[in-house]
Amino acid sequence: MNPFSYVAPTDAVEALAALGDHESNGMALGAAKFIAGGTNLLDLMKENVMRPARLIDINGLPYERIEETASGGLMLGALARNADTAYHPAVRSRYPLLSAAILAGASPQLRNMATNGGNLLQRTRCYYFYDSTVPCNKREPGTGCSAIGGLSRQHAILGASEHCIATHPSDMCVALAALGAIVHVQSPSSSRQIPFADFHRLPGDRPDQDTHLAFDELITHVELPEARGFAGHSVYLKIRERASYAFALVSVAAALELAEDGSIRQARLALGGVAHKPWRDTEVEQALMGAMPSEPVFAKAADALLRTAHGQGANDFKIPLAHRAIVRALSLAVQGTVTNTGERLNGEESV
Numbered sequence: 001m002n003p004f005s006y007v008a009p010t011d012a013v014e015a016l017a018a019l020g021d022h023e024s025n026g027m028a029l030g031a032a033k034f035i036a037g038g039t040n041l042l043d044l045m046k047e048n049v050m051r052p053a054r055l056i057d058i059n060g061l062p063y064e065r066i067e068e069t070a071s072g073g074l075m076l077g078a079l080a081r082n083a084d085t086a087y088h089p090a091v092r093s094r095y096p097l098l099s100a101a102i103l104a105g106a107s108p109q110l111r112n113m114a115t116n117g118g119n120l121l122q123r124t125r126c127y128y129f130y131d132s133t134v135p136c137n138k139r140e141p142g143t144g145c146s147a148i149g150g151l152s153r154q155h156a157i158l159g160a161s162e163h164c165i166a167t168h169p170s171d172m173c174v175a176l177a178a179l180g181a182i183v184h185v186q187s188p189s190s191s192r193q194i195p196f197a198d199f200h201r202l203p204g205d206r207p208d209q210d211t212h213l214a215f216d217e218l219i220t221h222v223e224l225p226e227a228r229g230f231a232g233h234s235v236y237l238k239i240r241e242r243a244s245y246a247f248a249l250v251s252v253a254a255a256l257e258l259a260e261d262g263s264i265r266q267a268r269l270a271l272g273g274v275a276h277k278p279w280r281d282t283e284v285e286q287a288l289m290g291a292m293p294s295e296p297v298f299a300k301a302a303d304a305l306l307r308t309a310h311g312q313g314a315n316d317f318k319i320p321l322a323h324r325a326i327v328r329a330l331s332l333a334v335q336g337t338v339t340n341t342g343e344r345l346n347g348e349e350s351v
């Protein structure tokens with residue numbers, strides 16, 4: 001690990017000011033970095049992939065709470081721990097999709113440490129990104145992509161570019177995408193809100209940039225809009241190499257609001273493990289509206305969501321796997337929410 005300085009501010013102004021000296025570095029390896037739970041950043045520092053000259057410990061900032069919003073939603077503090085978020089009574093009852101997605105990830109120890117803000121900014125698990133002896137455009141722009149033509153079993157089937165085929169590893173983010181969350185951020189001069197769909201980016205010719213967050217912006221909160229009718233029919237289905245403690249090969253966040261006649265009033269559908277960002281297509285969701293749930297209807301939605309899917313050979317299997325997972329997740333959602341403890345809510349609202 002390289003030498004670095006350490007500061008522990010107690011408010012956002014101080015934390016953002018601590019970036020100042022390093023502003024000219026921008027995205028450079030030596031740029032100052034916020035550290036929250038440290039479960040990803042410290043690993044990357046130990047592997048020499050990230051080399052911040054200064055760590056700004058933000059754990060003393062007042063963003064650890066989960067609070068009601070005036071519009072009937074929830075405001076998740078960026079420093080609330082993943083475990084506290086998943087087990088919060090309001091999240092479990094009104095956003096069981098989010099709770100289940102968080103608990104499908106990592107291990108209890110990691111979830112106790114990891115924060116909501118850090119989860120959004122965790123970096124890809126591409127093997128080559130962690131190996132600083134091989135070319136990687138995300139780690140060192142312009143060096144090439146070792147995954148193209150290399151080991152690509154875990155890599156993207158949607159939205160990839162000739163410069164990078166990495167996937168975003170988060171489970172939590174797939175549910176946040178489906179729920180239409182909003183990311184609240186603060187810079188030294190202003191604050192802004194970023195719709196979740198615009199937060200992460202596709203690799204294009206700048207795979208070194210995972211998100212649209214500026215280097216001098218701090219995530220303060222993640223807002224969940226009002227829950228609508230999704231709580232009773234939502235499922236997070238994660239397909240992975242082993243039953244726990246593994247990243248998704250493919251995951252599906254599916255949430256349905258059903259009308260009294262059983263037809264679909266609203267649908268939400270997002271995929272994880274398949275692209276550089278959680279993959280959601282609102283046109284596919286709109287096409288489900290008004291339909292009576294059935295396997296052929298869900299298969300058509302899967303066809304549409306995967307219409308541009310393209311494999312690298314070793315990960316071609318992800319395309320039919322994602323198709324079957326979408327149909328299965330939507331079919332399970334019709335029957336009722338599967339909670340984070342595996343309980344079936346039989347279509348009743350869990351509130």
Ligand SMILES: Cc1cc2nc3c(=O)[nH]c(=O)nc-3n(C[C@H](O)[C@H](O)[C@H](O)COP(=O)(O)OP(=O)(O)OC[C@H]3O[C@@H](n4cnc5c(N)ncnc54)[C@H](O)[C@@H]3O)c2cc1C
Pocket residue numbers: 033034035036037038039040041042043058078079082104105106107110113114115116117118119120121122169170171172217218219220245246247248
């Ligand atoms: C062995 C292992 C298995 C895992 N398995 C899974 C899994 O199956 N599914 C899954 O989803 N995740 C998994 N994870 C990843 C884990 O969820 C993330 O490491 C964690 O969420 C990161 O949060 P953190 O607070 O520790 O972030 P940190 O490591 O502290 O920070 C990560 C990045 O976010 C930045 N940052 C943090 N907070 C803020 C903020 N408020 N504003 C601006 N920038 C900020 C930091 O500068 C850093 O660049 C696994 C991790 C490990 C080590």
Ligand code: SF4
Pocket residue numbers: 124126127128129135136137138139144145146147148163164165166207
């Ligand atoms: S897929 Fe992306 S992260 Fe992986 S080696 Fe290629 S450029 Fe690097």
